[in-house]
Amino acid sequence: MSNMSITEHRPDYEGSRLGMWIFLFTEMLLFAGLFLLYSVFRTRYSPEFHTSSVELSRTAGTVNTIILLTSSLTMALSISVIKSGRRGMSLLFQSLTVSLGILFLVNKYFEWGAKLWHGIYPNSPELLQRGKGKTMFYGLYYLMTGLHGLHVLAGVILLTIMFIMTVNNRINREQYVRLENSGLYWHLVDVVWVYLFPVFYLIN
Amino acid sequence: MNKNNDHTIGFKTYIAIWFCLVVLTAITVTVSGLNMGRYGALASVLIASVKAALVLLFFMHLKYERPFLKLMLLVTICTIAVIIGLTFFDIGVRY
Amino acid sequence: MITGNSFYNAQDKHKGILSWILSTDHKRIGLLYLTAMFSFFFVGVILGLLIRLELIAPGRTIMSAPAYNAVFTVHGVIMIFLFIIPGIPAGLGNFLLPLQIGARDVAFPRLNLMSWWFYVSGAAVILISLFTGGGPPDTGWTFYVPYSIRTGTNVTLAVFGVFLLGISSTLTGLNFVTTIHRLRASGMTWLRMPLFPWALYATGWVQILATPVLALTLLLLIFERVFGLGFFDPAKGGDPLLFEHLFWIYSHPAVYIMILPAMGVVSEIIPVFARRTIFGYRLIVFSSLAIAFVGYLVWGHHMFTSGMSDLSKVVFSFLTFIVAVPSGIKIFNWVSSLYGGSIDMKSPLLYTVAFIFLFSIGGITGLVNSALATNIQVHGTYFIVAHFHYTMFGGTAFAFFAALHFWFPKIFGKMFRERLANTAWFFLFAGFNTLYFPMFILGWQGMPRRYYDYLPQFHTLQVISTIGSWILATGLFIMFYNLISSIFRGEKALSNPWGGVTLEWKTSSPPPVENFEEPPVVTGAPYRFR
Numbered sequence: 001m002s003n004m005s006i007t008e009h010r011p012d013y014e015g016s017r018l019g020m021w022i023f024l025f026t027e028m029l030l031f032a033g034l035f036l037l038y039s040v041f042r043t044r045y046s047p048e049f050h051t052s053s054v055e056l057s058r059t060a061g062t063v064n065t066i067i068l069l070t071s072s073l074t075m076a077l078s079i080s081v082i083k084s085g086r087r088g089m090s091l092l093f094q095s096l097t098v099s100l101g102i103l104f105l106v107n108k109y110f111e112w113g114a115k116l117w118h119g120i121y122p123n124s125p126e127l128l129q130r131g132k133g134k135t136m137f138y139g140l141y142y143l144m145t146g147l148h149g150l151h152v153l154a155g156v157i158l159l160t161i162m163f164i165m166t167v168n169n170r171i172n173r174e175q176y177v178r179l180e181n182s183g184l185y186w187h188l189v190d191v192v193w194v195y196l197f198p199v200f201y202l203i204n
Numbered sequence: 205m206n207k208n209n210d211h212t213i214g215f216k217t218y219i220a221i222w223f224c225l226v227v228l229t230a231i232t233v234t235v236s237g238l239n240m241g242r243y244g245a246l247a248s249v250l251i252a253s254v255k256a257a258l259v260l261l262f263f264m265h266l267k268y269e270r271p272f273l274k275l276m277l278l279v280t281i282c283t284i285a286v287i288i289g290l291t292f293f294d295i296g297v298r299y
Numbered sequence: 300m301i302t303g304n305s306f307y308n309a310q311d312k313h314k315g316i317l318s319w320i321l322s323t324d325h326k327r328i329g330l331l332y333l334t335a336m337f338s339f340f341f342v343g344v345i346l347g348l349l350i351r352l353e354l355i356a357p358g359r360t361i362m363s364a365p366a367y368n369a370v371f372t373v374h375g376v377i378m379i380f381l382f383i384i385p386g387i388p389a390g391l392g393n394f395l396l397p398l399q400i401g402a403r404d405v406a407f408p409r410l411n412l413m414s415w416w417f418y419v420s421g422a423a424v425i426l427i428s429l430f431t432g433g434g435p436p437d438t439g440w441t442f443y444v445p446y447s448i449r450t451g452t453n454v455t456l457a458v459f460g461v462f463l464l465g466i467s468s469t470l471t472g473l474n475f476v477t478t479i480h481r482l483r484a485s486g487m488t489w490l491r492m493p494l495f496p497w498a499l500y501a502t503g504w505v506q507i508l509a510t511p512v513l514a515l516t517l518l519l520l521i522f523e524r525v526f527g528l529g530f531f532d533p534a535k536g537g538d539p540l541l542f543e544h545l546f547w548i549y550s551h552p553a554v555y556i557m558i559l560p561a562m563g564v565v566s567e568i569i570p571v572f573a574r575r576t577i578f579g580y581r582l583i584v585f586s587s588l589a590i591a592f593v594g595y596l597v598w599g600h601h602m603f604t605s606g607m608s609d610l611s612k613v614v615f616s617f618l619t620f621i622v623a624v625p626s627g628i629k630i631f632n633w634v635s636s637l638y639g640g641s642i643d644m645k646s647p648l649l650y651t652v653a654f655i656f657l658f659s660i661g662g663i664t665g666l667v668n669s670a671l672a673t674n675i676q677v678h679g680t681y682f683i684v685a686h687f688h689y690t691m692f693g694g695t696a697f698a699f700f701a702a703l704h705f706w707f708p709k710i711f712g713k714m715f716r717e718r719l720a721n722t723a724w725f726f727l728f729a730g731f732n733t734l735y736f737p738m739f740i741l742g743w744q745g746m747p748r749r750y751y752d753y754l755p756q757f758h759t760l761q762v763i764s765t766i767g768s769w770i771l772a773t774g775l776f777i778m779f780y781n782l783i784s785s786i787f788r789g790e791k792a793l794s795n796p797w798g799g800v801t802l803e804w805k806t807s808s809p810p811p812v813e814n815f816e817e818p819p820v821v822t823g824a825p826y827r828f829r
Contacts, residue, residue: 025508036544041536044538132535137538
């Protein structure tokens with residue numbers, strides 16, 4: 001008898017989206033704590049933050065910004081087309097989104113790699129002898145872009161699962177709330193990067 | 205009750221929003237090249253906020269959500285502002 | 300043991316213990332939480348008794364100084380993170396929220412089960428941290444830097460355990476807020492919702508918007524220990540005060556995660572036993588939300604003697620006084636609700652009245668702490684210890700006990716023994732005051748908290764306090780004996796033994812799997828007694 005009533009549970013799409021939004025709020029607060037830390041040390045070591053920012057590759061940062069913004073576009077389009085039942089198109093846009101996410105990570109990998117090659121990583125002797133301001137800047141750089149990178153990685157995995165579900169027709173024109181929620185997450189990761197980009201790469 | 209968020213935004217709108225975002229990125233990179241002193245930081249945060257707002261409103265459909273959700277987002281943003289603001293009563297004076 | 304179509308007899312695809320630990324039924328999950336929490340509470344009580352026993356005489360009594368540091372740290376970590384923060388919401392909230400709003404379950408039942416598993420994993424990690432690596436952490440539950448970065452004890456693992464508990468708490472908040480938004484019974488508008496769900500709603504928002512900051516703070520502490528980023532180390536350019544800021548940005552709102560549900564419980568019990576509607580329903584709702592909001596503005600009052608700027612001390616001190624307003628509103632409303640009612644002094648109300656009395660003392664001494672000048676005198680002394688035990692134990696835990704008695708018939712379908720419950724109450728109340736009231740005096744005289752040894756002039760009061768701990772433990776023993784034995788041998792309870800009018804009393808005791816035979820329809824405000 002209880003089994004019957006369980007199947008009766010109607011999926012509540014609006015509730016499910018609300019839950020996702022609330023989850024995104026917790027993500028916002030998590031990054032807000034980091035931005036708090038950033039703003040404190042930027043106030044304290046303003047000149048050093050400027051000289052450190054110049055050392056980052058502005059081109060790499062800009063390219064990654066464009067990559068993520070474009071991936072947000074393809075994400076939104078993949079949801080838009082699944083609503084009208086164009087599954088092939090949606091799969092195309094989903095795979096584009098995943099590829100762009102991976103491209104972002106590859107770019108990030110080379111960026112980090114170059115810095116590590118020069119001996120700049122948290123608590124490295126090279127970094128410590130460059131002074132307190134730079135130590136804080138690079139500490140924040142690794143922490144914030146690292147945590148953001150982990151979120152991109154999680155998004156890539158999530159969207160890959162969504163891709164498989166779309167192939168299996170578990171996501172379709174009737175039921176696409178999972179894809180929509182994954183999209184919300186992906187866009188939020190984009191929003192975080194929109195702030196990370198100027199605060200690390202564009203200090204003048 | 206409408207089971208899905210059926211307000212579909214057209215292809216053209218999405219691409220227009222994406223175009224705005226790319227242009228704003230170009231602007232913020234250019235502006236940071238100018239020597240604007242402390243206004244430079246303000247400008248880059250403002251531009252970033254405009255970009256974030258575009259993503260939230262259109263890509264994330266916030267524009268078409270019910271008012272309650274907008275209020276929740278507002279509360280979240282206020283909380284963040286309060287946390288950072290009150291910390292600066294200490295940090296801003298001590299440093 | 301229990302007959303009929305109660306959820307205890309539900310058919311499930313799993314059998315035995317698996318039908319509990321893999322269940323997505325909010326009632327079973329609530330009971331899982333209650334069982335786990337009270338097991339840890341028991342451990343915490345034992346550790347507390349050991350602390351008091353050590354302090355019965357100056358110098359070494361039963362344990363070494365490093366052992367004492369570990370014992371009070373673990374006592375704090377267990378009581379705060381494993382008992383009182385999940386406390387009322389995860390245990391009773393899980394069981395009662397869907398019943399009170401007329402829903403079949405919470406919005407995300409599987410997520411709810413996942414929260415419990417996060418809770419259990421976090422607890423397991425903390426327990427493992429006690430017996431591995433450098434031994435149990437000895438930093439105090441606040442994990443203040445720089446000591447928490449330098450100590451050789453197993454802080455990294457313990458902090459990771461607390462991180463997992465934080466995830467559990469956040470997900471519970473998310474679940475409850477969504478549940479309240481989406482699953483209220485038809486006809487139950489926001490202002491027809493009972494006050495316990497309202498309290499859980501306010502709590503839920505604090506869990507959502509504060510706990511991520513704790514998660515971040517703990518991650519930073521782990522990173523500092525593992526990678527040495529240096530954010531809290533002045534030698535590398537960091538600032539140790541930032542840790543305190545981040546820690547209290549969570550941990551002050553967390554105080555309201557602990558107390559708000561307790562206030563919700565009190566608002567439920569009083570109308571039932573005064574046979575009269577609650578006084579100022581809207582103001583109680585408003586004050587719950589106000590407390591949740593103001594909770595974000597006052598964290599600095601934990602840091603008055605830590606070297607913050609003078610400006611921020613004045614600002615935080617001023618803001619802290621504001622908290623007294625919504626708390627006062629609640630106290631006055633409860634007392635006014637009793638006034639003119641036909642009071643039936645059953646055990647749940649007895650515990651509730653003790654709550655009002657003890658919480659008022661805790662709250663008013665809070666004002667002593669929030670005033671800058673007196674704070675310098677009492678900061679880091681036994682006065683603080685007494686203050687937060689009056690609010691957390693005298694407040695939250697007494698309300699928790701009241702709620703356990705109040706909803707016991709609903710949860711288990713049995714009645715407890717009223718006389719024994721009242722006897723337990725007497726020991727709890729007397730023991731509590733004997734234990735903690737002397738600490739106000741000790742603190743005022745200058746006895747610092749967390750010290751292993753003390754001057755001879757503090758001896759008398761320390762002895763009185765230790766004797767109080769034994770009386771209190773006796774009370775706890777009687778109470779739990781009464782409740783646990785009544786589960787098996789109590790008289791069968793009716794569906795509505797107290798004459799309550801909220802929705803959970805309209806279904807059988809214990810409720811069926813789907814909570815209600817027919818989806819309930821609400822036609823008016825709660826707490827209307829004829």
